[in-house]
Structures are given as structure tokens and as C-alpha cells.
Amino acid sequence: RAKAGSGNTYEFYVNSMGMDAMDSLRLEGALRRALERDEFQLHYQPQVDIATGTVVGVEALLRWQPQGGAMVPPGDFIPLAEQTGLIVPIGDWVLATACAQQKAWREAGLPPLTVSVNLSARQFQRQDLVELVARLVRETGCDPRYLALEITETDVMENPQAAVAIFRQLNEMGVQLAIDDFGTGYSSLSYLKRFPIDSLKIDRSFVHDITHDIDDATIVHSVIALAHSMHLKVVAEGVEDARQLQFLREHGCDQMQGYYVSKPVPASAIEAMMQRTRAAA
Ligand code: C2E
Numbered sequence: 001r002a003k004a005g006s007g008n009t010y011e012f013y014v015n016s017m018g019m020d021a022m023d024s025l026r027l028e029g030a031l032r033r034a035l036e037r038d039e040f041q042l043h044y045q046p047q048v049d050i051a052t053g054t055v056v057g058v059e060a061l062l063r064w065q066p067q068g069g070a071m072v073p074p075g076d077f078i079p080l081a082e083q084t085g086l087i088v089p090i091g092d093w094v095l096a097t098a099c100a101q102q103k104a105w106r107e108a109g110l111p112p113l114t115v116s117v118n119l120s121a122r123q124f125q126r127q128d129l130v131e132l133v134a135r136l137v138r139e140t141g142c143d144p145r146y147l148a149l150e151i152t153e154t155d156v157m158e159n160p161q162a163a164v165a166i167f168r169q170l171n172e173m174g175v176q177l178a179i180d181d182f183g184t185g186y187s188s189l190s191y192l193k194r195f196p197i198d199s200l201k202i203d204r205s206f207v208h209d210i211t212h213d214i215d216d217a218t219i220v221h222s223v224i225a226l227a228h229s230m231h232l233k234v235v236a237e238g239v240e241d242a243r244q245l246q247f248l249r250e251h252g253c254d255q256m257q258g259y260y261v262s263k264p265v266p267a268s269a270i271e272a273m274m275q276r277t278r279a280a281a
């Protein structure tokens with residue numbers, strides 16, 4: 001089996017995910033069957049308001065468990081799903097499932113939770129994205145004000161002009177919008193100012209070292225100031241300990257998510273968590 005850097009000619013067939021041609025064909029086949037076999041799940045990671053300590057939202061994160069196999073993390077199959085276009089039906093399933101879950105939580109009497117859904121570049125470029133979101137909101141009966149869509153900075157800045165138009169229509173529908181992995185791409189500030197978005201999510205690579213790397217601390221501090229100057233909320237990703245949280249609180253970061261509070265968990269665990277906090281209050 002060819003591995004990157006093995007020095008033989010097979011390495012030409014090794015793609016960016018470190019797989020050879022056979023591996024990726026096999027993966028593609030399995031991925032094509034995964035939807036009909038019902039092998040996908042959404043896990044949800046709580047998002048906490050830093051000032052009040054309350055869970056105000058959750059991010060939906062895709063999980064794939066092939067029959068009889070181990071859980072495959074999204075980083076291992078989303079790039080291939082993007083390349084093959086399979087991300088479109090998979091993404092539709094994610095959006096529909098997250099909308100239905102939001103509605104179910106509302107009906108169960110849970111305090112309102114904003115459910116965030118990740119969109120990939122391919123989904124964002126769809127001509128019918130706005131219609132699709134409108135239709136799913138209608139069909140599931142979810143509240144669009146508590147639905148957020150996350151698009152990475154890199155994907156948005158590939159065609160910021162088109163993004164402005166799409167964001168406007170989604171914003172008119174009442175849906176919230178967030179730029180994900182902020183700081184890893186190159187944002188045009190003039191565009192950023194024109195986007196009718198709600199929040200910036202600071203990439204976890206910056207949060208990781210904030211308490212001991214002065215450069216990362218400066219970046220996080222600057223992103224918070226930039227976002228606030230544009231009346232945007234800031235969400236920190238990947239918060240793993242109390243000192244990172246303390247830094248973020250001192251610098252006025254609005255929300256956070258990370259293993260310090262909770263890993264992404266199944267919907268039932270979110271319900272249990274919300275009922276516990278309500279009982280405690
Ligand atoms: P993302 O949207 O930036 O999601 C955050 C990732 O950071 C998640 O990884 C989450 O589990 C992880 N994370 C959260 N807190 C911590 C922490 O404290 N420490 C560490 N080390 N990691 C933390 P995950 O679930 O593996 O997802 C990876 C990426 O895959 C996501 O990054 C997103 O870009 C993509 N993805 C996930 N679900 C979907 C989906 O439904 N559709 C699309 N298009 N992309 C998705």
C-alpha cells in the first residue's frame with residue numbers, strides 16, 4: 001500500500017488525505033451508500049454565553065459510523081464528499097436533521113437554543129441554497145431566528161461579491177450567519193464590513209496557545225476588538241481549560257465552545273444537560 005513519501009511511483013496516487021487511489025475509491029463507494037444505510041448522525045457541541053455561563057446554542061457536527069466500523073471523523077470524509085459532489089445530498093440531510101432537532105427541542109419546552117450548521121464551499125455555491133433553506137425551515141417548522149449557518153473565512157473570501165448577495169437573502173429570512181475558522185484565511189475588511197453577518201468564530205488554533213503565546217494572545221485580542229467595532233459577536237472555538245476561558249472573559253469575548261464545557265454529544269445528552277441546568281436554577 002503506497003504511503004506519502006514512500007519514494008516509489010505509487011506516491012503519485014496519494015491524495016491530500018494520505019490515501020492511495022484504491023483507498024479513496026473504497027471510501028467513495030462506502031460514502032455513496034452511507035445515506036441510504038442511515039450511517040450518519042449529528043452530534044451537538046454546546047455554545048456558552050461567557051458573561052452568564054448559560055448554554056445559548058449548539059453546533060451540529062457530522063459523524064459517520066459505517067456498519068460494523070469505527071466512527072470516521074468529518075475531516076476524513078468531507079474533503080472527498082466535496083470533491084465528488086456527495087456533500088450536496090449529505091449537506092441537505094445535515095440541514096434537515098438540524099432544523100428538525102431545533103423544532104423538537106422547542107416543542108419539548110427547552111429554552112431556545114440556536115442550532116449552528118456548517119456549510120461547505122460547494123453547498124454555498126449552489127444556486128438554490130436560499131430556496132433550500134427556506135423550504136427546510138418551512139417543512140420542519142424550525143424557527144429561522146434560531147438557525148445559524150457557518151461558512152469558513154476561506155470559502156467566503158473565494159468570492160466575497162457572491163457571498164454578499166447570498167448573505168443578504170439568508171439574513172432577510174431571519175437566519176443567523178457566522179464566519180467560521182476566522183483568522184486562518186485572508187479577509188477583505190471592506191467586504192467583512194458589508195456582510196450582514198452576526199458573528200465571527202475564532203479558529204481554535206489561536207485559542208490553543210493564548211495563555212502562553214503572546215502572538216496568539218494579540219491576534220485573539222485584535223479579532224475581538226475588530227468584531228466588536230463591526231457590531232459582531234465573537235465565538236471562541238476549542239476552549240480546553242479555565243485559563244483560556246479567563247483570558248477570553250477578560251477580553252470581552254461573547255461566547256465559547258470547547259472540551260472545557262463539553263465535547264460534541266448526541267442530542268439526548270444536550271437535553272439532559274439543559275434539564276439539569278434548569279433544575280439547578
Ligand atoms: P468546525 O466547524 O470548525 O468545528 C469545530 C471542530 O473542533 C469540531 O471537530 C469539534 O469537535 C472540534 N472541537 C471543539 N472543541 C474542541 C476542543 O476543545 N479541542 C479540540 N481539539 N477540538 C475541539 P469535528 O467535529 O471533527 O469537525 C471538523 C470540521 O469538519 C468542522 O470544523 C467542519 O469544518 C467540518 N464539519 C463538521 N460537520 C460538518 C457538516 O455537517 N458539514 C460540513 N460541510 N462540514 C462539517
Ligand code: MG
Nearest residue numbers: 059118150180
Ligand atoms: Mg463550524
Ligand code: MG
Nearest residue numbers: 180181201237
Ligand atoms: Mg471552526
Ligand code: MG
Nearest residue numbers: 180181203204
Ligand atoms: Mg474548523
